[in-house]
Amino acid sequence: MERVLQLGPLVLPWAMLILLAGWQLGSLVYERLSARQGLAPGPHGWRLALLALLAARLAFVLRYAGEYGAAPWSVIDIRDGGWEPWAGLGTALLYVAALWLRRSPWRQTTAAGLAAFAALWFTGLALLQATAPSGPAGLPAWRGVALDARSLALPDLRGQAVVVNLWASWCPPCRREMPVLLQARQAHAQLRFLWINQGEAPEVVTRFAAQQGLPATDVLLDPASQLGQALGHKALPTTLFYDAQGRLRAVRAGELSAATLAHHLAQITGAKP
The missing domain is CATH 3.40.30.10 (Glutaredoxin)
Structure with a gap:
C-alpha cells in the first residue's frame, strides 16, 4: 500500500524516496571503491541504474499493454507510478553478472554498489511494512x-x-x-x-x-x-x-x-x- 510524505502541496511516495536514497548510497560505494582500486569511476554506475529503470518500466508496460496501447503516449508519462521493481533488480543483477563473465575491472565495485543499494532498499521497505498503520477494519464511518x-x-x-x-x-x-x-x-x-x-x-x-x-x-x-x-x-x-x-x-x-x-x-x- 502506497505511503507518502506530504510537504505542503508536494507529495512524495516513501518507496521512491527509499529508492533514491539507495541509488545515492550505491553510487557512493561504487565510486569510492573504484577510486580506492585506482579505477576511473567509469560508466557502469549510471548505465546500471538506467537499464534497471527502463526494465522496470518496460515490464509494467508489457504487463498492461492493452491499456497503454489505447494511449501510447502515456508510456513515457512515469508520473502514473507504473513500475515492476523486481524486473529492474533482475536486470541489474544480470548486468553485474555480465561484468563478472567479462572479467571487467569494475565487476567488484559495481557488485558492491548494487549490494549497498539492495540492502538499503530492502531495509527501507521492511521498515515501511513494519510501521504501516493498522487502519480501520472496514470502510470508514463517513x-x-x-x-x-x-x-x-x-x-x-x-x-x-x-x-x-x-x-x-x-x-x-x-x-x-x-x-x-x-x-x-x-x-x-x-x-x-x-x-x-x-x-x-x-x-x-x-x-x-x-x-x-x-x-x-x-x-x-x-x-x-x-x-x-x-x-x-x-x-x-x-x-x-x-x-x-x-x-x-x-x-x-x-x-x-x-x-x-x-x-x-x-x-x-x-x-x-
Whole structure:
C-alpha cells in the first residue's frame, strides 16, 4: 500500500524516496571503491541504474499493454507510478553478472554498489511494512450527500468492492484522470466508484460533474474535507481501493493512468492482468 510524505502541496511516495536514497548510497560505494582500486569511476554506475529503470518500466508496460496501447503516449508519462521493481533488480543483477563473465575491472565495485543499494532498499521497505498503520477494519464511518440529494454512508456498501476517489475541480491531475475512472466504471459494473469532492461548494461540484459526465448518484460532497483528514490523505487526487469485505487493499496518491488503475483494481477483484 502506497505511503507518502506530504510537504505542503508536494507529495512524495516513501518507496521512491527509499529508492533514491539507495541509488545515492550505491553510487557512493561504487565510486569510492573504484577510486580506492585506482579505477576511473567509469560508466557502469549510471548505465546500471538506467537499464534497471527502463526494465522496470518496460515490464509494467508489457504487463498492461492493452491499456497503454489505447494511449501510447502515456508510456513515457512515469508520473502514473507504473513500475515492476523486481524486473529492474533482475536486470541489474544480470548486468553485474555480465561484468563478472567479462572479467571487467569494475565487476567488484559495481557488485558492491548494487549490494549497498539492495540492502538499503530492502531495509527501507521492511521498515515501511513494519510501521504501516493498522487502519480501520472496514470502510470508514463517513456519510455524505450525493448530487442527487441522497445520503450515502460508506459502511453500507460492504459486500461490494468500492473505489473512492478524493478530488477537487481546481486540481489538474484530478481532472486528467476523470476519463480513466469513468471508463473503468463502465467496464466494471460490479464495482462501485465514488467521487468524493474535498472542500468545494455544491454549485462548483455540480457544474464540474456535469461537464465531465460524472454520475450524480456517485458524486458526493465533503465541504469540510472531513474524509480526507480522517483517513490521513490530504493530497489530491487520492484513490482508495476497498474489497467486498470493506478492507482497504490499495491507495494511490497521485494521478492514475488506465494501466495503474487496472493494476489496483486487480487487487480488489482478484482478476489477473
